[in-house]
Amino acid sequence: GQQVMQIPQYQHVQEGEDFTTYCNSSTTLSNIQWYKQRPGGHPVFLIQLVKSGEVKKQKRLTFQFGEAKKNSSLHITATQTTDVGTYFCAGAPMFSGGYNKLIFGAGTRLAVHP
Amino acid sequence: DVKVTQSSRYLVKRTGEKVFLECVQDMDHENMFWYRQDPGLGLRLIYFSYDVKMKEKGDIPEGYSVSREKKERFSLILESASTNQTSMYLCASKPPGANVLTFGAGSRLTVL
Numbered sequence: 001g002q003q004v005m006q007i008p009q010y011q012h013v014q015e016g017e018d019f020t021t022y023c024n025s026s027t028t029l030s031n032i033q034w035y036k037q038r039p040g041g042h043p044v045f046l047i048q049l050v051k052s053g054e055v056k057k058q059k060r061l062t063f064q065f066g067e068a069k070k071n072s073s074l075h076i077t078a079t080q081t082t083d084v085g086t087y088f089c090a091g092a093p094m095f096s097g098g099y100n101k102l103i104f105g106a107g108t109r110l111a112v113h114p
Numbered sequence: 115d116v117k118v119t120q121s122s123r124y125l126v127k128r129t130g131e132k133v134f135l136e137c138v139q140d141m142d143h144e145n146m147f148w149y150r151q152d153p154g155l156g157l158r159l160i161y162f163s164y165d166v167k168m169k170e171k172g173d174i175p176e177g178y179s180v181s182r183e184k185k186e187r188f189s190l191i192l193e194s195a196s197t198n199q200t201s202m203y204l205c206a207s208k209p210p211g212a213n214v215l216t217f218g219a220g221s222r223l224t225v226l
Contacts, residue, residue: 042217106156
């Protein structure tokens with residue numbers, strides 16, 4: 001079936017270091033979204049990428065969508081303790097039928113040590 | 115802001131019990147979803163509904179059913195709970211034509 005693989009599963013960094021999580025889809029995507037889930041919380045939408053090769057920035061966060069629309073990355077520059085949480089990508093397959101189906105990656109749990 | 119409310123944050127049930135998980139959204143969204151979240155597996159779609167009384171199976175519907183009698187309310191039902199249904203259950207909604215999900219706070223179910 002259609003899958004979205006996300007790596008790494010877990011990463012711990014020292015505060016101030018950079019962090020990157022990667023998603024790869026088994027199928028071409030019409031768009032990809034990123035969500036953040038704080039410890040004990042629920043996923044909260046961060047951003048959606050739609051165009052091939054698109055790059056978007058939110059302060060220290062940089063999101064990329066691959067040229068083939070099958071992979072994406074989230075890069076955090078100079079991590080802070082407030083970045084702690086699990087980051088999920090969610091891809092919408094190009095041909096998913098009557099509704100905008102989202103396939104979630106397994107998530108990357110980020111721990112930041114002060 | 116869209117608000118998605120899940121009535122129970124924590125539940126403990128026994129094997130074989132019938133379990134109801136309730137979800138209410140206040141923004142008149144047509145589409146509502148139930149996911150379960152397990153470590154290392156991410157979010158997996160159980161069922162979704164795109165209108166009142168309409169429902170579609172997601173990726174892991176076995177052992178679950180749903181009810182959507184009113185637009186704002188989407189219920190997940192475990193007819194006979196089993197220990198492998200111990201999980202975090204997340205309800206979400208989205209408006210038509212948009213792909214962004216708004217999640218509820220989650221219901222953590224433990225089946226003993």
